[in-house]
Amino acid sequence: MEVEAAIDLKQMQQSAENASQFLRSLANRDRLMLLCHLTEGEACVGDLEALTGIRQPSLSQQLGVLRREGLIEPRKQGKNVYYRIASDNVRAMLAQLYLMFCSQETGNER
Template identity: 65%
Template sequence: MLDRNPDSDPDCHSDHSSDHRLDHCPEHYIDQDAMLQSAEQASLFLKSLANRDRLLLLCQLTEGEASVSDLEQRTGIGQPSLSQQLGVLRREGLIAPRRAGKQVFYRLADPRVEALLGQLYELFCRPQGPDEQPDETIGDVK
């Protein structure tokens, strides 16, 4: 992660005593084009996850490969919605199919999915201890 305080970076050899703007330190220069490109990629990635059914399917697939019928049973998502959401995830490259006879099995195809779902689990799904209260304001529109 980029340290936004150049004075605290022991590897920065520039004198920042008079000006703390990062664009004056080559070691801390933020390439705006690269940042825009990364933001666009992140936005597209998050859009592909921004659906309750797709999140449920991906959560199931973090436990390993599953058939379409298994996913339908475990998530309660019926046809044709299940096929539609699996199609979106497949087109986005987040899951990959494997055909075995008449059955189709799916697995996660993008390692970023499991990493992000782990964070989402910690924020939204992790069982709360007796002294912890879930944050019920997240997502509330007032």
């Protein structure tokens, strides 16, 4: 029984670490804005700059963080790089955040 509890504890610790890293990746206003726009579909860097008002080099820096963390995927077409959301987990979290903070139904309550 103690061995099973130790394994469960290690698994729980690893899961908590993974969740913590995921939340740290989201815990930035600019990154959240980029991800929110990407929920509408793929976009190139120029489009994201125009949509969010985030200027270079900050835009590239935040896209780099999202890419390294596996939250977005790039696709190169000619000279343009297009980005899209990389997983359903990211979409699900953004949908929940939208319901909590952005939808008309919530009235932006906290």
